[in-house]
Amino acid sequence: MQEDFLHYIWKHKAFLTSSLKTTTGEVVVIKQFGAHNLNSGPDFFNAQLSINGQLWAGNVEIHVKSSDWYIHGHEKDNAYDNVILHVVWEHDTAIYRKDNTEIPTLQLKQYVDKDLLYSYKKLVQSKLWINCESNLSEVDDFVINNWLERLFVERLERKSKDISRLLQQSRNDWEAVLFKMLLKNFGLKVNGEAFLSLGNSVDYSLVRKLQNNVLDLEALLFGQAGFLQEDIQEVYFLDLKKRFQFFKQKFKLNNQGVLPIRFFRLRPSNFPTIRLSQFANLYVAEHQLFSKIMSLNAKDDFYKLFNKGVTTYWKIHYTFNSTSVNSNKILTKAFVDLLIINTIIPLKFSYAKSRGENIEDGLFELIKEVNVESNVIVKKYMQLRSLEKNALTSQALLQLKACYCEKNKCLQCAIGNSLIVKN
Numbered sequence: 001m002q003e004d005f006l007h008y009i010w011k012h013k014a015f016l017t018s019s020l021k022t023t024t025g026e027v028v029v030i031k032q033f034g035a036h037n038l039n040s041g042p043d044f045f046n047a048q049l050s051i052n053g054q055l056w057a058g059n060v061e062i063h064v065k066s067s068d069w070y071i072h073g074h075e076k077d078n079a080y081d082n083v084i085l086h087v088v089w090e091h092d093t094a095i096y097r098k099d100n101t102e103i104p105t106l107q108l109k110q111y112v113d114k115d116l117l118y119s120y121k122k123l124v125q126s127k128l129w130i131n132c133e134s135n136l137s138e139v140d141d142f143v144i145n146n147w148l149e150r151l152f153v154e155r156l157e158r159k160s161k162d163i164s165r166l167l168q169q170s171r172n173d174w175e176a177v178l179f180k181m182l183l184k185n186f187g188l189k190v191n192g193e194a195f196l197s198l199g200n201s202v203d204y205s206l207v208r209k210l211q212n213n214v215l216d217l218e219a220l221l222f223g224q225a226g227f228l229q230e231d232i233q234e235v236y237f238l239d240l241k242k243r244f245q246f247f248k249q250k251f252k253l254n255n256q257g258v259l260p261i262r263f264f265r266l267r268p269s270n271f272p273t274i275r276l277s278q279f280a281n282l283y284v285a286e287h288q289l290f291s292k293i294m295s296l297n298a299k300d301d302f303y304k305l306f307n308k309g310v311t312t313y314w315k316i317h318y319t320f321n322s323t324s325v326n327s328n329k330i331l332t333k334a335f336v337d338l339l340i341i342n343t344i345i346p347l348k349f350s351y352a353k354s355r356g357e358n359i360e361d362g363l364f365e366l367i368k369e370v371n372v373e374s375n376v377i378v379k380k381y382m383q384l385r386s387l388e389k390n391a392l393t394s395q396a397l398l399q400l401k402a403c404y405c406e407k408n409k410c411l412q413c414a415i416g417n418s419l420i421v422k423n
Contacts, residue, residue, distance in 0.1 A: 001089050005120055006062045006108065007043060008411040010087060011036050015111040022104045023091045026052045034060055041079045049085060051104055058084035066105055069095045119420045123410050129380060130405040132419055137385040139415050144387070147414035151396035152367070153360060154403070159346040160353060167350075169200075174351060175290045176204035179283075181343045186275045188338075190266055194259040195275075198224055201258050206251055211287055214311055217280040219243035224255045225276065232320050236313040268318040269329065277310040278331055293344055294351060297362055299337075299369040302344065306336045337370045341391050367392040377401050 009015050010033060020028040027050075034047030042059035049056055061083045063069060068088075074080040075098070083103055086095050091107040123131050130136070163177060170176035180199035187195030201224050210216040222228050223244030228237070247253060261272045268274070285308060286292060296302055309315075309328035318324045345363055352359040370391035372378065378394045381401075387393050403409070410416030 001064050002124070003062060003064055004409075004411050005124075006064065006087065006089055007036065009108060009112060009116075010044065010060070010062060012417075014116060015108060015113075017111075020106060020111065022051065023107055024102075024104070026104060028085070028104070028106060031055075042083055047084065051085075056084040058082040060085050060087055062087045064089050066091045066095055067093045116420065120411075123416060123419060124408060130384075130401070131408070131410055132415055133384060135419060136381075136415065139385075139418055143414055143418050144385075148387075148393060148396035148400075149364065150414070151399040152364075152392050155395055155399040156346055156349045156363075158399075160350040163346060163350040170204065173204060174347075178290045178293070178343070178347060179204055179207060181347060182282075182289075182339065183279060185339055185342045186279050187261075187272065188270060188275075190264075190270075191261050191272050191275075194261045195272070197257055197259045198255075198261075201255050202253065206247075207283065210247075211283055214280050214284040215239065216243055216247075217284060218277060218311065220247055220253075221276045221280055222273075223248065224253065224258055225261055225272065226255060226258065227261075227273065227320070230320065234320070237320055263319070268324065271318050273317075273319050274310060274314060274329055277314040278308055278329065281310060282306065282308045282331075294348065297366060299340065299366065302340055303333055303336055306331050306339065334371075337391070340366070340370055341373070341395060364392065367395070373398075 013033065017030055020030070022028060029050040031048035031050065032046070034044030037043055037045050043062045044060040047058065047060045059080075059082050061069070061074065061080060063072075063086070066086065066088045069075065069086065070093075074083075075096075081098065086103045086105045088105060088107055089109050091105055095103045095105065097103060126133070128134065132139075163181070166177045166180055167174070170180070180196060183199040184192045184196035187193075198221065202220060206220065207217070210220055219228075219240040222240055228241045228244050230237075232238075263271055266272075283289065286305070292305060293302075296305065307330060309330045315328060316323055316326050345367055348359065349363060368388075368390045372389040372391060373394035375394075375398075378397050381387065381397045382389075387397075400413070400415075404413045404416075410420070
């Protein structure tokens, strides 16, 4: 038996609430079950109940065993002085207040339906990839779709906390936050953190100064990334190196905090050299990028905005030491999709939230225009049941797997709840 299941039973009134009696035989009538407390202190605040005709108002504490009260040290904590009912699965000892009066105890196990208990144990004791793997297809479409939308917003809320930290570090400069977030996502999974550290190594005011010349901006990015330290006798390389040395001295640049940038196991089109050139070209072409992103709402408009390639040198190179077939190396729609998912939508959500606006409906429309992400987790869920094939679904499924399935939080999951009640 887990304590969170007892919280679930109490919160959802999933037990026989008539003819309740304490362990000492007192009649209990529950008027209000109280508000679930997810922080420290008693589990449910502001409950109201009658014990032998006497009305009480206060808090409810829940444990698997009565003796857990002492194991958790509640007798020493003033926060538990106002507990009016101790709800347990198994009563094994009397619990007393500081004034030596006994706290009424309600033992739940004789009031819980055995079928509910069986459904719960069957679900949480599963050894499959996810607990509900064998019966996920049985869940009602309405339950699934509503839960996925909630999970998508929950994921945005989590990302907004990271954005808030970046905003604080950037002195409330949304353009600077966009610069760092975009740079991180240009690095993809392999170089994302390294590219973010690169963004953190320069003040965005310098980017604004150099934004009129793509070679200046490339020199800054390649130099801070450590790509200009080799002895290469090429005009383009030497030009960048000369520019960077000037910037380094003038603006007192330091790249000691920049993480190593990797090429290993990357396709040439994703090489960091190509991505940095594309990034520099984007910022030279779009001086008010944040305001433009905030004004756009359709996927095709973002495709046009990010339809940027590389400078002349990189059209025939992948690295400073390797050549390629002549190509503009334009950002692909699939890559822009990732930017929409991981940068644009979280940033739009956070910006609207900071202004007290609600744009969830618009974000739902945009994310549903984007193709579903292809990864092991999403593919596995899709094998278990038919789901809408868009990026809202894939983002929600990633949130579901990481924050619920892997943590065995079936009782906090709408899918788990529906299966427990159904079975």
